[in-house]
Amino acid sequence: MSAPGAITRVTLLKDLRLEWRSKDAINSMLFFSLLVVVVFSFSFDPSAEESRQIAGGLIWVAFLFAAVVALNQTWAREIRNQVLDAYRVSPAPANSLFIAKTLGNFIFVTVLEALMTPLFIVFYRLRSIGPVWQLLLVAMVGTWALVVNGTFFAAMSLRTRSREIMLPLLLFPISIPALLAMVQATTSILSGEGARFWIVLLVTYDLVFTTVCLLLFESVLNAE
Amino acid sequence: MTETAPPPIVTVSNLIKQFGRFAALRGVTAEFPAGKLYAILGDNGAGKTTLLRTLAGLNRPSNGEITILGASKFHDICHEIGYMAHPSLLYDEMSGMENLEYFARLYGIAGNSRCAEVIRAVGLDPDLVRPVGQYSQGMRQRMSLARTLLNDPKILLLDEPFSNVDLHSANEMVRLLARARDNGKTIFIVTHQAPLLEDAADEFIWMEFGKIVERTRGLSRGPEK
Amino acid sequence: MKKLFPILGVLTAILLMYALYQALVVAPTEQTMGDVQRIFYYHVPSAWTAFILLFLNFGASVFYLVTRRSTADIVALVSAEVGVVFLTVNLVTGPIWARPVWGIWWTWDMRLTSTLVLWLIYVSYLFLRRFSSSGETPLLAAALAVLGALCVPFVYFSIWFFRTQHPQPVMGGGGSIDPRMLHALLINWLAFSCFAFLVCWSRYRLEKLQREVDAAHAMESLLDPRESLR
Numbered sequence: 001m002s003a004p005g006a007i008t009r010v011t012l013l014k015d016l017r018l019e020w021r022s023k024d025a026i027n028s029m030l031f032f033s034l035l036v037v038v039v040f041s042f043s044f045d046p047s048a049e050e051s052r053q054i055a056g057g058l059i060w061v062a063f064l065f066a067a068v069v070a071l072n073q074t075w076a077r078e079i080r081n082q083v084l085d086a087y088r089v090s091p092a093p094a095n096s097l098f099i100a101k102t103l104g105n106f107i108f109v110t111v112l113e114a115l116m117t118p119l120f121i122v123f124y125r126l127r128s129i130g131p132v133w134q135l136l137l138v139a140m141v142g143t144w145a146l147v148v149n150g151t152f153f154a155a156m157s158l159r160t161r162s163r164e165i166m167l168p169l170l171l172f173p174i175s176i177p178a179l180l181a182m183v184q185a186t187t188s189i190l191s192g193e194g195a196r197f198w199i200v201l202l203v204t205y206d207l208v209f210t211t212v213c214l215l216l217f218e219s220v221l222n223a224e
Numbered sequence: 225m226t227e228t229a230p231p232p233i234v235t236v237s238n239l240i241k242q243f244g245r246f247a248a249l250r251g252v253t254a255e256f257p258a259g260k261l262y263a264i265l266g267d268n269g270a271g272k273t274t275l276l277r278t279l280a281g282l283n284r285p286s287n288g289e290i291t292i293l294g295a296s297k298f299h300d301i302c303h304e305i306g307y308m309a310h311p312s313l314l315y316d317e318m319s320g321m322e323n324l325e326y327f328a329r330l331y332g333i334a335g336n337s338r339c340a341e342v343i344r345a346v347g348l349d350p351d352l353v354r355p356v357g358q359y360s361q362g363m364r365q366r367m368s369l370a371r372t373l374l375n376d377p378k379i380l381l382l383d384e385p386f387s388n389v390d391l392h393s394a395n396e397m398v399r400l401l402a403r404a405r406d407n408g409k410t411i412f413i414v415t416h417q418a419p420l421l422e423d424a425a426d427e428f429i430w431m432e433f434g435k436i437v438e439r440t441r442g443l444s445r446g447p448e449k
Numbered sequence: 450m451k452k453l454f455p456i457l458g459v460l461t462a463i464l465l466m467y468a469l470y471q472a473l474v475v476a477p478t479e480q481t482m483g484d485v486q487r488i489f490y491y492h493v494p495s496a497w498t499a500f501i502l503l504f505l506n507f508g509a510s511v512f513y514l515v516t517r518r519s520t521a522d523i524v525a526l527v528s529a530e531v532g533v534v535f536l537t538v539n540l541v542t543g544p545i546w547a548r549p550v551w552g553i554w555w556t557w558d559m560r561l562t563s564t565l566v567l568w569l570i571y572v573s574y575l576f577l578r579r580f581s582s583s584g585e586t587p588l589l590a591a592a593l594a595v596l597g598a599l600c601v602p603f604v605y606f607s608i609w610f611f612r613t614q615h616p617q618p619v620m621g622g623g624g625s626i627d628p629r630m631l632h633a634l635l636i637n638w639l640a641f642s643c644f645a646f647l648v649c650w651s652r653y654r655l656e657k658l659q660r661e662v663d664a665a666h667a668m669e670s671l672l673d674p675r676e677s678l679r
Binding site for chain 1: 280283284299303312313326331355375
């Protein structure tokens with residue numbers, strides 16, 4: 001494996017190990033995800049037919065809230081004890097750090113989604129007419145869209161006051177096209193229609209934003 | 225004295241660093257020959273930390289030039305720099321060995337032998353599984369120093385390494401740093417505890433209001449101007 | 450330079466008055482909507498002017514990322530501020546128009562929705578500039594501007610497709626347009642653009658002056674450190 005790839009792998013493993021060790025954080029986030037689903041169920045009556053029709057949208061908004069809580073933690077560990085300085089001083093490339101953090105967030109948010117989805121299915125009695133593999137594809141591509149921008153903006157927020165509100169403030173507007181695509185794709189597949197346009201849009205969005213974030217990350221990381 | 229002295233390992237020329245309206249460094253010009261231990265002293269706000277961080281490549285100067293090991297781009301020589309600060313720059317939830325293994329990989333150092341070696345060099349036990357967050361301050365700073373020595377850098381930049389550290393650990397660290405200097409390393413230490421370095425330091429750099437005002441061999445300064 | 454500004458100011462004022470006359474008097478009354486439709490001559494040009502300004506913001510931000518020139522940063526800041534103002538005009542005139550004509554304040558009309566998303570993106574840009582505590586605010590802002598600008602095509606594509614699947618009443622009218630209406634529209638766009646240019650220029654000078662004042666203070670602090678401690 002190339003040196004930057006090795007550093008990405010090592011950083012990702014380090015983050016996963018640290019997550020596992022601070023189980024408090026994971027547990028509280030899992031519980032938060034559960035709460036979100038329950039609150040949504042009280043706000044949008046699952047027994048009503050209309051709610052089932054918008055379930056595709058509801059689930060993605062729930063994922064978004066859970067993702068923001070997870071994303072805000074992304075750099076918290078590096079800020080404590082100024083560990084980020086140790087990385088910046090080393091020869092390790094900035095992009096390896098970015099990819100490692102994005103992958104870590106992707107894994108973590110996917111775990112949260114995997115917890116919330118069965119609950120949604122059960123509470124809203126969801127049934128999919130379209131193939132499930134398409135739903136999984138949308139979930140993957142959509143989650144990456146949220147997480148790649150989220151990791152980037154979380155790094156940017158380090159350089160601002162009111163860090164925790166800056167992340168959603170910066171992330172939500174730019175994520176709107178992706179969010180629309182995720183919701184529409186999910187709703188379409190659930191009702192048996194095609195979602196090809198939305199999936200293509202999401203994949204393009206992912207490619208464009210991942211590339212640009214990689215190009216800009218080093219400058220943002222070192223913008224003290 | 226021969227004229228063919230080797231070039232200084234660090235040269236700064238009219239270094240200026242401004243944070244908005246506040247000028248932390250107001251034109252620092254100096255040359256630092258290699259293989260010496262420099263103690264940087266001064267009041268709070270004198271610019272000591274800013275100078276060290278600028279040398280470490282962590283912030284970009286507003287103006288002026290820095291040359292380290294003949295290079296002006298930090299990226300070219302970053303593997304020859306070791307940086308340490310008052311925060312530990314370590315992950316609290318991992319053990320010392322686990323921390324160092326990670327940072328070793330960042331420098332492309334494979335295997336664990338080097339990590340164990342530096343941990344022993346600072347007087348700690350590589351097999352200790354206790355997470356770093358549970359260390360005493362003295363142990364934590366020593367582990368942080370071990371991290372700094374991992375890549376065997378030519379230049380060490382230490383920002384207040386002895387703060388809140390027990391006397392025994394502090395003296396251990398000073399002895400270690402003096403040995404490192406004897407082995408050819410160039411060491412810059414920012415500290416408020418000058419007496420600790422009275423014997424070990426080759427030179428004391430006095431800073432005031434963002435400038436170097438005096439450089440002395442010993443701890444006594446010249447008459448106030 | 451200093452003399453030019455008042456002259457252009459007067460010319461722009463005349464142009465704006467002429468444009469007003471065109472919009473309210475000369476342009477024919479629309480058949481179905483009546484005189485309310487005349488807000489069209491404000492609603493559409495404000496959007497077009499905003500697009501020019503936001504495109505300028507994108508260009509200036511890219512230029513800044515490449516050259517790190519302070520003037521590029523000021524142009525980016527100024528064009529975003531004035532651009533947001535024009536987007537706001539578009540977003541406010543939209544409902545004012547919609548209410549008497551369709552009886553509702555808001556439709557998720559394709560253009561209006563896209564403008565709303567654009568507004569959100571660039572307001573978040575202004576928030577970043579305000580909340581940044583870094584010494585490299587221009588760099589962070591430029592990065593955000595590039596991401597925001599790249600998002601714009603996605604905004605339009607996604608909302609366009611969404612609307613073709615879920616049609617809503619369309620504001621702004623489609624189809625062919627009476628040449629006198631087109632004339633009024635273009636005159637208003639020209640007037641708005643001139644006005645936008647003047648506002649930007651004035652704001653640019655203000656910001657430049659402010660930065661010079663800050664630099665002078667910084668220079669003072671450089672020469673006498675006790676200045677900065679006051």
